[in-house]
Amino acid sequence: MAGLGPKRLGKELTKITNNLPPGITLVSADNLEEWYLDIKVLDQNPLYAGQTYRLKFKFSNSYPIEAPEVTFVKLDNRPIPMHPHIYSNGIICLDLLGSQGWSPVQSVESVCMSIQSMLTGNTKNERPPGDEEFVRGNRQRPRDIAFYYHDNTV
Amino acid sequence: MSNFDVFDDQPDDDPNAISYKTDKTKGVTFDVSYKVYDPDDIRRQQDEMIDEVNMILAMSKEDAAIILRHFRWNKERLIDGYMDDSPKVLEAAGLGPSVTESPKLESISGFMCDICCEDEDGLLTFAMKCGHRYCVDCYRQYLNQKIREEGEAARIQCPSDGCHRIIDSRSLDLLVTADLRSRYRELLNRTFVEDKDTLKWCPAPDCANAVECGIKKKDLDKVVPTVACNCGYRFCFGCILSDHQPAPCELVKRWLKKCADDSETANWISANTKECPKCNSTIEKNGGCNHMTCRKCKHEFCWMCMGLWSEHGTSWYNCNRFEEKSGTDARDAQAKSRVSLERYLHYYNRYANHEQSARLDKDIYQKTEKKMVQLQTASGMSWIEVQYLNTASQALQTCRQTLKWTYAFAFYLARNNLTEIFEDNQKDLEMAVEALSEMFEKPIAELADAKLKVDIMDKTAYCNKRRVILLDDTADNLATGRWSFNVDLKSAAGRR
Numbered sequence: 001m002a003g004l005g006p007k008r009l010g011k012e013l014t015k016i017t018n019n020l021p022p023g024i025t026l027v028s029a030d031n032l033e034e035w036y037l038d039i040k041v042l043d044q045n046p047l048y049a050g051q052t053y054r055l056k057f058k059f060s061n062s063y064p065i066e067a068p069e070v071t072f073v074k075l076d077n078r079p080i081p082m083h084p085h086i087y088s089n090g091i092i093c094l095d096l097l098g099s100q101g102w103s104p105v106q107s108v109e110s111v112c113m114s115i116q117s118m119l120t121g122n123t124k125n126e127r128p129p130g131d132e133e134f135v136r137g138n139r140q141r142p143r144d145i146a147f148y149y150h151d152n153t154v
Numbered sequence: 155m156s157n158f159d160v161f162d163d164q165p166d167d168d169p170n171a172i173s174y175k176t177d178k179t180k181g182v183t184f185d186v187s188y189k190v191y192d193p194d195d196i197r198r199q200q201d202e203m204i205d206e207v208n209m210i211l212a213m214s215k216e217d218a219a220i221i222l223r224h225f226r227w228n229k230e231r232l233i234d235g236y237m238d239d240s241p242k243v244l245e246a247a248g249l250g251p252s253v254t255e256s257p258k259l260e261s262i263s264g265f266m267c268d269i270c271c272e273d274e275d276g277l278l279t280f281a282m283k284c285g286h287r288y289c290v291d292c293y294r295q296y297l298n299q300k301i302r303e304e305g306e307a308a309r310i311q312c313p314s315d316g317c318h319r320i321i322d323s324r325s326l327d328l329l330v331t332a333d334l335r336s337r338y339r340e341l342l343n344r345t346f347v348e349d350k351d352t353l354k355w356c357p358a359p360d361c362a363n364a365v366e367c368g369i370k371k372k373d374l375d376k377v378v379p380t381v382a383c384n385c386g387y388r389f390c391f392g393c394i395l396s397d398h399q400p401a402p403c404e405l406v407k408r409w410l411k412k413c414a415d416d417s418e419t420a421n422w423i424s425a426n427t428k429e430c431p432k433c434n435s436t437i438e439k440n441g442g443c444n445h446m447t448c449r450k451c452k453h454e455f456c457w458m459c460m461g462l463w464s465e466h467g468t469s470w471y472n473c474n475r476f477e478e479k480s481g482t483d484a485r486d487a488q489a490k491s492r493v494s495l496e497r498y499l500h501y502y503n504r505y506a507n508h509e510q511s512a513r514l515d516k517d518i519y520q521k522t523e524k525k526m527v528q529l530q531t532a533s534g535m536s537w538i539e540v541q542y543l544n545t546a547s548q549a550l551q552t553c554r555q556t557l558k559w560t561y562a563f564a565f566y567l568a569r570n571n572l573t574e575i576f577e578d579n580q581k582d583l584e585m586a587v588e589a590l591s592e593m594f595e596k597p598i599a600e601l602a603d604a605k606l607k608v609d610i611m612d613k614t615a616y617c618n619k620r621r622v623i624l625l626d627d628t629a630d631n632l633a634t635g636r637w638s639f640n641v642d643l644k645s646a647a648g649r650r
Contacts, residue, residue, distance in 0.1 A: 011271040064269055065292070065299045099304050103315035104269040104288075104296060 006032055008064055012108055024112045027054065034058050036073070039112055041119045047082055048119055054078040055115065056090075057108055067102035070094075070111055084124050089135045093128060094118065184399060184629035186379040188367035188391065190356075193343065196364055200346055203229060211236060216322035221247045223308045223342075226349040248311065248320030253285030257325050267292055269313065282325055286314035290329065297321070297330055307341030357394050358387035367391040374403045375643040376633050388552075397555055400628035401563040404643045409562040413502065431460050431483075501565040508558035511591075522547040525598065533602035542607060546594055546614045553587045553621050560624070568638040572631055579624040586617045 009032045016026055027036040035057040041048035058069040072080045072090035080086065085093040095101030096114055128134070191199070200219070207218040210233060224247035225232040235243045244250065259278050266273035267289035281287035288296075296313045300306045312319040326338060347353045347364045351371075356363045361383060369379040369391055378399045379391040388397040390406075398406045427436045430446075432453035437446065445463055447454050454463035526540040560580045567573055590613040593606065600606060631637050 008269065008271045062295070062299060065295045066303075104292065104313045105315045 009059065016109055020109065021113060023116060024109070032059060035108065037108070037112055038078075039116050039119075041116065043120055045120060045122070047122065047125055051081070052078060053081050053119075055112065057111075064104040064106070067097050067099065067106075068108070068111070070097055070115070081119055082125050082127065083119060083122050084126050084128055085118070086128070087131050087135055088127055184378065184380070184625040186367060186369055186377065186381065186391070188365055188379075188381040190381075190384045191353075191364050191366060192384070193362050196343055196346060200227075200343075203227060207232065214322075214324075216324045217249055220249055220320050220322055223345065223349070224248065227346065245318075248309070248318050250284060250319055252283035254281055254283055257282050257328070259290060259328060262287070265289075269296075280325070280329060282312055282319050282321065284312050284314070284317050284319035286312050286317055286319075288313060293329055297326065298334060301330075301334055301338050301341065305341060307338050308345045354391060354394060356383040356385060356387055357389055357396075358383060358385050361385040361387065365391065376635070378402055378629065378632070388555075398559045398562075399556055399625050400632070401559045401566075402632065402643060405562060405566050405639070405641070406559070408641060409505075409565065412498075413505075428457070428460065431455055498565065501561045505558050505561040508554045508561070511554050525601070528598050529601055532598050535602075542611050542614070543594070543601075546590060546610050549614045549617050550587065550591060550594065553583060553617050556621050556625065557584055557587060560628075563628070566639045566641055568640045570638055572636060575627060576624075579620070579627055583617070583620040583624050586613065586620050589613060590617050 013029055017029075020026065023040040023042045025038045027038055029035040037055045037057070038052050039055060040052050054073045054075060056071050056073045060066055060068075070092060072086065072092065074080050074090060080088055080090050087093070092115065094114065096106065096111065200222075203222055204215050204218045207213070207222055207229065208215045211218070213221070221232060221236075221243070222229070225235070232243075241251075257280065259280050261276050261278050263275065264273075265277060265279055265287065267277070267279070267287075269288050269292040272289055272291075278290040279287050280290050280293050293313070297310065300310045308320075310321045311317060312321070323338075327335060330338070347355055352368055353364050353366050355361075356365060363383050363385060365381045365383060367379055367381055369377060371392070374392045378401065380388055380397045380399050381391050382388045389395065390398055390403060393403040393406065395403075395406060401409070427438045429436055430448040430451060430453055432455075433448060433451040435448060435450045437448065445454065446457050455461060456463055522543050526537075526543050529535060529540050529543070530537065557580070560576075560583075564573075564576070564580070567576070590610070593610050593613060596606065628637075
């Protein structure tokens with residue numbers, strides 16, 4: 001099957017090139033497989049003030065039926081944000097990105113906004129429990145990891 | 155999340171609940187009542203309940219199925235809940251308010267699909283009653299992804315974000331191909347059995363049957379609910395392991411864990427090591443003198459008498475001391491741990507022996523079939539006339555299985571005045587089984603002897619009878635709580 005991706009991603013790209021919500025900027029979208037976006041947290045949350053974070057979107061053939069793979073990327077001036085649901089290797093534990101929480105109506109833009117608000121609402125300067133071990137041992141793709149959403153308050 | 159999502163799901167009046175039968179005419183104590191269903195029965199059961207709800211609540215069959223699944227097929231609770239607050243129940247089940255009538259495929263001018271952004275004229279679209287409309291291609295791919303990749307069936311929601319409308323089978327039929335549809339039905343059947351605590355799949359390979367039994371988890375310290383599927387496989391309804399009567403599930407769990415930890419290692423340790431009298435570390439003496447210094451606690455002792463080395467004075471390398479106080483104590487402690495190990499090994503060896511024999515069951519059975527053919531030619535007996543060998547073989551297998559577990563049972567059994575009866579029963583069965591086993595393995599020439607045939611038939615009947623007596627006795631005492639165990643059975647009953 002050719003996949004629904006091309007047309008849909010094309011439309012999304014047109015839209016976000018012209019118009020993105022504040023704090024979100026498109027870095028690159030050279031092909032229909034991997035896009036990079038920068039996000040900032042806009043309020044004065046001391047955990048994230050003045051920082052910019054880079055997100056990598058990987059689209060499979062089944063996008064948007066299947067969720068994209070979204071992770072933070074670490075660069076010299078782009079750290080991995082501190083958050084109890086974000087591992088230090090950039091993997092994000094967010095139900096929206098798993099098969100249960102994903103809806104094909106979601107988009108790159110809506111995912112960015114969700115992550116932005118997930119950061120905005122956070123007050124804990126910590127990594128998920130077992131971060132070190134997970135980062136050392138994990139070879140799975142993010143979507144294959146059975147995250148246990150043990151805490152819905154953050 | 156609504157409070158309709160979790161139920162403890164035990165029907166209050168349970169027609170299949172086990173009665174601890176004391177009435178011998180009705181059957182034996184260790185039997186539980188159960189029913190075996192084949193895939194057609196399972197489908198029929200669902201259909202019947204769907205029809206019923208369809209009539210009582212006047213809703214379509216598709217909706218009735220969805221709401222029944224939501225209530226995990228507990229019809230009484232469904233009807234109660236529905237009568238109480240039908241909008242709330244419908245919403246929670248994924249049957250929220252309808253926006254459009256009877257869903258069908260249609261093309262709508264000026265429509266753009268929110269999933270693929272396709273907007274050409276004549277695009278076929280579909281929406282469930284929630285009104286969230288997408289093009290047919292996207293809907294199909296979405297369903298394919300859910301059913302094929304994620305193995306989801308009973309709770310496939312509308313693709314729209316935040317819409318909890320559940321896809322019904324009629325909509326599904328409109329959208330997907332036949333093979334996906336049959337996969338969907340298969341998954342639904344699976345959830346039907348898995349949703350009901352009174353139903354379990356037969357664990358035998360390639361068996362598609364399910365067994366219904368009313369035994370509840372909290373009763374598993376009182377009864378060992380062995381069921382036999384029509385495929386011939388006998389298993390425990392409580393823990394799905396193969397038949398482990400007379401030992402209750404909790405003991406079986408502990409025993410298997412213990413065996414996985416110990417056994418082989420324990421054998422070697424018992425033969426080659428002693429424990430430090432102070433910290434009980436296991437020590438292997440691989441040469442050298444009798445003056446031992448424990449690596450772990452630095453305790454110095456004599457390997458021969460296990461007493462304090464300091465009390466040996468200057469009589470090195472030669473333990474000539476007798477009955478030093480510290481030595482006796484240490485030997486006592488060691489003897490105790492050795493006794494406990496020996497006790498375990500006593501039961502383990504017997505358990506393992508029967509397990510070994512049970513593992514050869516398949517072999518024996520195949521040999522039996524061959525024997526039966528040979529015997530027919532050797533003796534001129536008919537097929538029917540040699541069936542006694544098959545019966546004997548089956549009796550051997552079942553009895554060995556039971557015997558095996560009597561040893562695990564006995565390991566945890568605390569001695570009281572009933573244990574002697576149990577041990578006598580165990581001994582009788584064991585002797586009978588070994589005797590039958592011996593006859594059974596005789597060469598064909600001897601088997602052709604009519605007297606041996608009668609002997610085997612008698613012994614087979616005797617074995618089966620001894621097994622029933624043993625199981626009857628153990629089950630009876632278990633149900634009435636007259637056994638005492640050296641572990642707590644209750645601790646784990648109720649959870650799995």
